[in-house]
Amino acid sequence: MKKLLIKILTTGLCGVIASALTQKAGAANLVQNGSFETVTGGTGGQLDYNGFAATDWATTGYNFLMQSGSADTTGEPGIDGFVAFWGPNDGSANGLPATSPDGGNYVALDSYLAPGGGIAVAALTQTINGLTPGQTYALSFYWAGAQEYNYGGATTDQLLVSLGSQTDDTAIVALASHGFSGWAQTTLDYTASSTSEVLSFLATGTPPVSDPPFVFLDGVSLTTTSSVPDTASTAMLFGCAATVLGFAARRYHRQ
Numbered sequence: 001m002k003k004l005l006i007k008i009l010t011t012g013l014c015g016v017i018a019s020a021l022t023q024k025a026g027a028a029n030l031v032q033n034g035s036f037e038t039v040t041g042g043t044g045g046q047l048d049y050n051g052f053a054a055t056d057w058a059t060t061g062y063n064f065l066m067q068s069g070s071a072d073t074t075g076e077p078g079i080d081g082f083v084a085f086w087g088p089n090d091g092s093a094n095g096l097p098a099t100s101p102d103g104g105n106y107v108a109l110d111s112y113l114a115p116g117g118g119i120a121v122a123a124l125t126q127t128i129n130g131l132t133p134g135q136t137y138a139l140s141f142y143w144a145g146a147q148e149y150n151y152g153g154a155t156t157d158q159l160l161v162s163l164g165s166q167t168d169d170t171a172i173v174a175l176a177s178h179g180f181s182g183w184a185q186t187t188l189d190y191t192a193s194s195t196s197e198v199l200s201f202l203a204t205g206t207p208p209v210s211d212p213p214f215v216f217l218d219g220v221s222l223t224t225t226s227s228v229p230d231t232a233s234t235a236m237l238f239g240c241a242a243t244v245l246g247f248a249a250r251r252y253h254r255q
Helices: 002-026 231-254
Strands: 063-066 076-078 081-083 106-110 124-128 136-147 155-163 166-169 173-175 184-191 197-206 213-224
Touching: 063 076, 106 197, 136 155, 136 173, 136 197, 155 213, 166 184, 197 213
Parallel strands: none
Antiparallel strands: 063 106, 076 081, 106 213, 124 197, 136 184, 136 213, 155 166, 155 173, 155 197
16 A cells, blocks of 8 residues: 555656646747837837837837827827827727737837838847747737828738748738727747747738838747756656656566
8 A cells, every 4th residue: 555655646746747847948938028118219119210229129120119009199200200090099980999908018010111212111020049949939929900190091911920931920901991900919839940040020011102001019929839858857757757667567576
């Protein structure tokens, strides 16, 4: 009876360790400043213009950091004035809320620009470090389609999302003139091929130039969906298995 109890306790301990090995890598978010709350050079406006930036992110495109409640009221300053979006405060009952589901700041990414304006459409990027090659990661984020204020016409909106050489896309949302898609959360799976890879969000949409479609982005996180245990933890797990097998072998030979 005593040996049976020991074996049960040992088996239970091995189960706890195995469960911990499976889950331990999934807690940390590898994306830095995924909610865009840390800012340098101001409080809201065109990213990477005159020193204004969201910390840990880079872009050369016509992309803006929006403050909570500003999208359809004051807008945010840009290279040619302010960028604002159709919403209840600008005469469109499209349901644009004051905040994103993640709260605080979020980013507005322009997918089309007039040629010759000195600015090109470009992605918002961050280099992700600490990846394990061959391990699968879940990238989660909130996004929405919107239309710039003072423009009209039906549009479509989508995000192209890359981690390293792997690119996926969100669904395509179709907006009526002066519309807003509503916020949605999307999760995409990626398998790392190196320890450091570039995470990229590129807005795309239609039609070009005349009815500028924008994509909002917030709450970006990258966590593991499977674990690769370290050497010490693996040795502990095999030690537990050997102990259980030892009890079983001794019991078999005594019968």
